[in-house]
Amino acid sequence: LLLAWTNGDRDALEDLIPVVYGELRRIAVRYFRHERPDQTLQATALVHEAYFKLIGQDHARWQNRAQFFGVAAQLMRRILVDHARERAADKRGGGVRPVTLVDAIAASPARGIDVIALDEALARLTALYPEQGRLVELRYFGGLTIEETGEVLGISPATVKRQWAVARAWLLANLAREAAS
Amino acid sequence: VTAPAWADLEALFHEALARDSAERAAWLAERCAGRPDLRAQLEAMLRAHDGAAASPSSHQSALR
Numbered sequence: 001l002l003l004a005w006t007n008g009d010r011d012a013l014e015d016l017i018p019v020v021y022g023e024l025r026r027i028a029v030r031y032f033r034h035e036r037p038d039q040t041l042q043a044t045a046l047v048h049e050a051y052f053k054l055i056g057q058d059h060a061r062w063q064n065r066a067q068f069f070g071v072a073a074q075l076m077r078r079i080l081v082d083h084a085r086e087r088a089a090d091k092r093g094g095g096v097r098p099v100t101l102v103d104a105i106a107a108s109p110a111r112g113i114d115v116i117a118l119d120e121a122l123a124r125l126t127a128l129y130p131e132q133g134r135l136v137e138l139r140y141f142g143g144l145t146i147e148e149t150g151e152v153l154g155i156s157p158a159t160v161k162r163q164w165a166v167a168r169a170w171l172l173a174n175l176a177r178e179a180a181s
Numbered sequence: 182v183t184a185p186a187w188a189d190l191e192a193l194f195h196e197a198l199a200r201d202s203a204e205r206a207a208w209l210a211e212r213c214a215g216r217p218d219l220r221a222q223l224e225a226m227l228r229a230h231d232g233a234a235a236s237p238s239s240h241q242s243a244l245r
């Protein structure tokens with residue numbers, strides 16, 4: 001299946017989604033299990049680990065790599081948000097502590113960013129500016145670099161960088177407004 | 182209220198960043214004359230940006 005996809009069969013991508021999702025979840029659960037109170041989670045590490053596990057460096061051509069990361073970012077977002085919701089709902093544990101993602105957005109070192117709040121803010125951004133919403137999803141939940149994001153979106157690294165700075169400020173301002181209201 | 186076009190936000194945000202904070206407010210007021218929503222949005226974004234840049238660890242991650 002993976003080889004069919006790397007050989008350019010686009011339908012195979014559709015069939016692959018559950019496989020990628022399963023692998024990402026397995027890896028994520030392992031990270032979650034070792035969660036400490038101050039635990040931070042690197043989306044980058046998870047997505048790249050899944051990539052190497054599923055495809056490896058040898059078979060992948062860049063176009064497929066970009067597609068893989070595009071899909072993985074969406075799936076990773078779902079996994080992280082579900083996990084944060086489960087934790088928030090779990091009253092038996094030692095209190096509610098949202099998983100803190102330390103990746104490119106993190107605004108305040110003391111507080112980090114609540115994944116659920118970020119997911120909602122990103123949904124608001126995406127509703128207004130779909131392309132930039134996608135960019136944030138790739139960068140933040142997919143943990144992609146500027147260059148990788150540019151490859152997936154078909155835009156230059158300079159454009160990614162420029163839009164990223166604006167989108168990030170938009171999200172932080174939106175989160176601050178929500179927190180204040 | 183319609184949201185400002187992304188192109189406007191992007192251009193004005195980066196232009197504002199290129200200015201000294203001292204002259205930024207007056208510059209924004211001029212550029213956003215008659216568009217109070219756009220001005221408020223940009224001011225909030227610039228505050229958020231400066232706030233994030235002010236803390237060293239997040240500054241580092243922001244430049245990743």
